[in-house]
Amino acid sequence: MTACPNPTKSRYATREAAETAARRVALRIEAPLRPYECACTWWHLTKNLPERPVDVSAATRHDIEFLNVLPDIDFREVVVRDADGQGDPGQRAALRHHRNQVRWKKQLGQLIADVEEQLKDRRGDKSLASHDWAKRATGYRDSLIVRLNECKRLRAADHAQAIVNQEHRRRDAEIAAAAGATVKELRAAAGEIAVQRLIAAHGPEFDDYLAEEYAVLGISLPARVERHRRERGAA
Template sequence: MDAAQAAQADIDWLVAIPDSDFRAVVLGDIDGTASLPHRHALRARMVLTRWRKHLHQLTTDTEQQLAARKHEHGIDGWRSRAERHRFALRSRAVECQRLRAEAQAASVARGDFALRDAEAAKASGASAKELRARAGEVALDRLIAAHRTEFARHVAEACDALGVSVPDSIARDLAQEGAPS
């Protein structure tokens, strides 16, 4: 299969369809019943993360079924089909991982970060700017949590320089650490 042969309309369709329909396409790719255009579109860069997620879910489901029925007798036909299905899922997962690595390497080589940002934004329903702002908020929260006393001291110094009172939460943090406020 080759993503270069995929039509943009098929890629857009796979991006937009509900998970249940996407799962059906992934299963169709596994058993060979999916249309060739959809099979090519599964391998498009914008679809790889979603494809990987569904392959992982299907692999987990298959392994759970095999584990739940491991002591049952008279299901050799079922078990051999399930093993072949699991092998096909693993093969597709390896292919997907290879395609993701190739896409990432090509993106880095091209400096193609705007496209990646646009894809992440489209997938999350937020703009790239909003996602970067959220990443900054998360990093700031982690930084403050890791250096709470130092942060409290900086806020207290800034409040003092501006001539405003120190917020109660900052005063409590400074008091707990025995630092002057």
């Protein structure tokens, strides 16, 4: 685990826990506090405006595919820019799509290893310039680690969802087989019954719509519908 750059700050396990704490202290202090994820894997609060989380659903099919076939060197550039909070929102979202997660994780791992290697090489250098460089390099590494943690979290969530989906499909198929039907047929049957129930619950409304549509087409209403509508004074 990476050492926390701000070990004296309060730490929270999740964004939600940090948000709750922020609301609690909001009454006592003037500047609102906002949660941000730290390289130490905990969440802290800051008065600064932290970056907005990337909206995973912003990725188009084109973004996902584009990133998927992008050469390593260009893909790495997208990863580096994203760690800095930069880049095209669609591409940043596509990075988080399960099709690109493995590659994203691998690139982050390599980039982190590169920085740590460089930090190790220059450890003996006590010059001021080197000290500044090490500070920047550590900040850069920490931003990569925050992304790596996000990537792992997304992968775990996607994996859990895939298992749930698989389990649903398996159970549905079993139930359908026991009923001597296919899942598709069961779904169609449920839809049909729901439509019948909807009509039963909203019969007069349905008759009115029907009358309107018949009128649009210029054809005469079935006698049954005509009678229903006359009985309640609608026609």
